[in-house]
Amino acid sequence: MGAFTPWLLFAVLFSQSAIAAIKPYIPTEAEYNTECKTCPRSLCPNQLYYGYYDPLNVTCWTHGTEIMGDDLWLKSEAGCYITQYDVLEYDGDYTTDLAYCGRASEIQELTLAPATLVYKTECRICPEINCDVVAYLNEDTDLDLTCWYPDGQLIIDDPFWLKTTNNCYIARKNLYLSTVPSLPDLDNCGPVPLLEIANHNNENGTSEVNKRADLGAMYLINVTVGEEYAYCRSCAAERCEVEKTYEFNEEVWLQCLENANYANGTSEWWSLTTDFCYMVNTDFWESPQGDYYRMPACERFEGDESGSPDDE
Numbered sequence: 001m002g003a004f005t006p007w008l009l010f011a012v013l014f015s016q017s018a019i020a021a022i023k024p025y026i027p028t029e030a031e032y033n034t035e036c037k038t039c040p041r042s043l044c045p046n047q048l049y050y051g052y053y054d055p056l057n058v059t060c061w062t063h064g065t066e067i068m069g070d071d072l073w074l075k076s077e078a079g080c081y082i083t084q085y086d087v088l089e090y091d092g093d094y095t096t097d098l099a100y101c102g103r104a105s106e107i108q109e110l111t112l113a114p115a116t117l118v119y120k121t122e123c124r125i126c127p128e129i130n131c132d133v134v135a136y137l138n139e140d141t142d143l144d145l146t147c148w149y150p151d152g153q154l155i156i157d158d159p160f161w162l163k164t165t166n167n168c169y170i171a172r173k174n175l176y177l178s179t180v181p182s183l184p185d186l187d188n189c190g191p192v193p194l195l196e197i198a199n200h201n202n203e204n205g206t207s208e209v210n211k212r213a214d215l216g217a218m219y220l221i222n223v224t225v226g227e228e229y230a231y232c233r234s235c236a237a238e239r240c241e242v243e244k245t246y247e248f249n250e251e252v253w254l255q256c257l258e259n260a261n262y263a264n265g266t267s268e269w270w271s272l273t274t275d276f277c278y279m280v281n282t283d284f285w286e287s288p289q290g291d292y293y294r295m296p297a298c299e300r301f302e303g304d305e306s307g308s309p310d311d312e
């Protein structure tokens with residue numbers, strides 16, 4: 001005893017310097033609105049969110065959803081996880097300067113429930129009409145839902161939105177009633193900040209299709225019939241079969257706009273109603289194609305069987 005070998009001395013020094021290098025925390029700032037999640041995955045519910053330049057301390061690192069080619073996530077002092085992509089660039093290596101959060105931190109526990117869309121639906125990066133559209137989904141699309149948000153944009157009479165496993169939010173109003181999941185079966189999504197697709201790309205969160213440049217569209221709008229009788233047709237043209245007749249001052253809910261181009265060079269705006277038939281917009285008091293409503297064009301929905309006549 002008492003005889004230190006050079007190897008043992010080296011090992012003692014090495015392990016002491018390695019321990020000394022691990023910091024209890026590293027101060028940083030959020031680079032833009034970003035979600036701090038209960039697990040290090042895009043689909044996990046939010047515990048809280050940070051706004052632009054909010055300071056935070058991060059205490060350990062882990063692996064999670066790959067964001068822009070990097071799967072490193074950091075645990076905030078608040079106990080939730082944030083992708084390192086969303087905080088200020090660190091002039092060092094988190095994986096040597098901070099402790100690993102542990103295997104348990106990498107486990108993703110999601111609640112899931114299936115549901116089906118009844119209407120054409122914009123799936124948005126956050127649950128408000130001014131949030132970017134991630135995907136245009138057609139009626140009868142089957143979805144897996146993972147959490148609910150109780151204070152989203154009011155759609156008709158329902159403020160609840162649900163997050164899909166494609167990491168975007170749909171209004172509960174757009175689901176077949178019989179497929180609406182029971183809320184206690186799913187997690188609360190937690191607080192959701194205003195997010196922008198430009199800052200929040202991830203492997204499955206962003207659809208390459210159909211991102212619109214203009215501001216959010218109003219969805220499922222309520223207009224009133226301004227004619228004695230107004231016909232709702234199988235496609236967007238006078239020649240199309242009458243499927244339903246509405247009366248003066250009757251309320252009609254619209255899903256999207258269809259521009260009918262006629263052979264004589266004129267064109268006319270029509271709307272697809274929630275009865276899945278088309279009405280010419282001049283039959284309404286309101287002007288659904290006007291800027292005020294920002295209705296989406298029906299053609300933005302993938303695989304839409306266009307109601308627009310090719311020629312007349």
Ligand SMILES: *[C@@H]1O[C@H](CO)[C@@H](O)[C@H](O)[C@H]1NC(C)=O
Pocket residue numbers: 025027055056057077
């Ligand atoms: C980070 O931790 C330090 C030391 O405890 C504290 O002084 C500082 O206020 C913390 N920063 C934030 C944003 O909580």
Ligand SMILES: *[C@@H]1O[C@H](CO)[C@@H](O)[C@H](O)[C@H]1NC(C)=O
Pocket residue numbers: 042065203204
């Ligand atoms: C993204 O999609 C691919 C293919 O559908 C799937 O294998 C992968 O698990 C998804 N990743 C996440 C984080 O959901």
Ligand SMILES: *[C@@H]1O[C@H](CO)[C@@H](O)[C@H](O)[C@H]1NC(C)=O
Pocket residue numbers: 156222223251
């Ligand atoms: C539809 O619109 C009218 C007037 O624009 C309004 O009075 C009515 O309450 C609306 N209906 C619903 C269900 O929101």
Ligand SMILES: *[C@@H]1O[C@H](CO)[C@@H](O)[C@H](O)[C@H]1NC(C)=O
Pocket residue numbers: 262263264265266312
């Ligand atoms: C053009 O054609 C449409 C559809 O046939 C018709 O309703 C409209 O009155 C026509 N307009 C003119 C200027 O001829």
